Amino acid sequence: MDSYINRIILGDCLSGMQALPDACVDLVVTSPPYNLKNSTGNGMKDGRGGKWANAALVNGYATYDDCMPYDEYVEWQRACLTEMLRLTKPTGAVFYNHKWRVQAGLLQDRREIIEGFPLRQIIIWKRAGGINFNPGYFLPTFEVIYLFAKPDFKLVPKANAHTDIWEFPQEMKNPHPAPFPVPLIHRIISSTDAQLVLDPFMGSGTTAIAALMNQRNYIGFEISATYVNVANQRIAEFLAQQNQSLFSDQ
Ligand SMILES: C[S@@+](CC[C@H](N)C(=O)[O-])C[C@H]1O[C@@H](n2cnc3c(N)ncnc32)[C@H](O)[C@@H]1O
Numbered sequence: 001m002d003s004y005i006n007r008i009i010l011g012d013c014l015s016g017m018q019a020l021p022d023a024c025v026d027l028v029v030t031s032p033p034y035n036l037k038n039s040t041g042n043g044m045k046d047g048r049g050g051k052w053a054n055a056a057l058v059n060g061y062a063t064y065d066d067c068m069p070y071d072e073y074v075e076w077q078r079a080c081l082t083e084m085l086r087l088t089k090p091t092g093a094v095f096y097n098h099k100w101r102v103q104a105g106l107l108q109d110r111r112e113i114i115e116g117f118p119l120r121q122i123i124i125w126k127r128a129g130g131i132n133f134n135p136g137y138f139l140p141t142f143e144v145i146y147l148f149a150k151p152d153f154k155l156v157p158k159a160n161a162h163t164d165i166w167e168f169p170q171e172m173k174n175p176h177p178a179p180f181p182v183p184l185i186h187r188i189i190s191s192t193d194a195q196l197v198l199d200p201f202m203g204s205g206t207t208a209i210a211a212l213m214n215q216r217n218y219i220g221f222e223i224s225a226t227y228v229n230v231a232n233q234r235i236a237e238f239l240a241q242q243n244q245s246l247f248s249d250q
Contacts, residue, residue: 004219005196008208010228013200013221014076017083023092025219026194028084029185029210031097031178032077032201033060037067039103061177061203062224070103077113080200085117085148087198094148095188097125097180110144120149121164125184128169145188159191175230176204185210205231209238 001024009016037060060066068076084094101108123145132139145166166187171179180203189197189210195217199207202220204227211218212235222228 005217006208006219008202008205008220008222008228008231010223010225011221012223014080014083016221017080017087017198017200020087022086023089025087025196025198026089026092027189027192027197028088028092028094028096028199029188029197029207030084030095030199030201031180031203032080033064033066034099034101034178035066035068035070035073037065038070038073062226064223070108074112081113081117081148084198084200085150088150090150091152091154092150092194093120093153093192094146095123096146096148097143098146099143110146114146114148117148118150119146120153121147123147124165126165126167153192155191156193162187162191171206174204176227179204180206182206182210182213186213189214189216202231203227205234208235212238212242 001021004020081094081096084096088094096114098110098113100110125143125145127141127143129139129141166184168181168184168187171181185207189207196219197207197211197216198219200221202208202222205220208218208220208231220231222231
């Protein structure tokens with residue numbers, strides 16, 4: 001395990017997680033690809049772009065194109081969640097961020113993915129607005145964080161006062177097309193006493209940075225070498241800034 005600590009491993013998270021022992025992490029915080037290009041609407045239009053032709057996600061995530069048949073996507077995400085929960089200690093939890101969508105008139109509230117896992121609560125993440133090109137829809141501004149908890153999971157004192165609706169604007173200065181805002185993940189990690197935090201879909205490294213801000217350790221997986229480099233660069237910059245302020249405090 002030691003060789004994994006504070007590292008982002010380049011590769012597929014499912015096989016990566018399968019190589020780790022049971023109950024080896026305290027907390028999982030993650031946002032998987034949303035399968036956005038598998039779309040019936042005018043938005044991504046089967047990945048061809050439609051109204052969102054200029055959106056960064058039209059290109060998927062560097063090496064991963066985010067366009068699976070829905071059943072296959074559900075099966076993959078259930079396999080990932082099974083591993084995340086196997087790796088989590090009896091005092092731990094999994095914070096799994098996802099997005100509800102309406103596709104061909106049916107609500108995808110991710111029920112097929114989460115069924116049977118120990119769901120304790122959902123938290124609504126209210127993002128800032130954006131541009132709405134479609135006069136037939138109100139601008140969507142929320143995502144859902146599913147909290148799956150092991151039986152002995154508890155928040156640190158007073159964290160329960162945060163309520164279950166959290167408002168944080170999305171991250172703008174990041175080359176990744178769908179990064180978490182750091183304050184969102186800081187809120188999650190600082191609400192727990194987790195010492196080791198896993199993010200199997202690490203992207204640009206936000207979970208790692210929020211872990212370090214809270215003096216916790218992290219493990220990450222990420223399939224794209226481009227994003228592993230972005231993440232390692234962000235982490236190095238964060239650590240350099242931290243060292244600088246330590247020296248200037250002396
Ligand atoms: C929604 S993004 C995560 C963004 C991240 N939360 C951040 O703050 O930057 C999902 C990430 O999962 C990665 N990914 C896709 N398939 C993967 C796999 N099989 N194993 C590991 N990472 C994968 C994508 O490259 C993408 O960076």
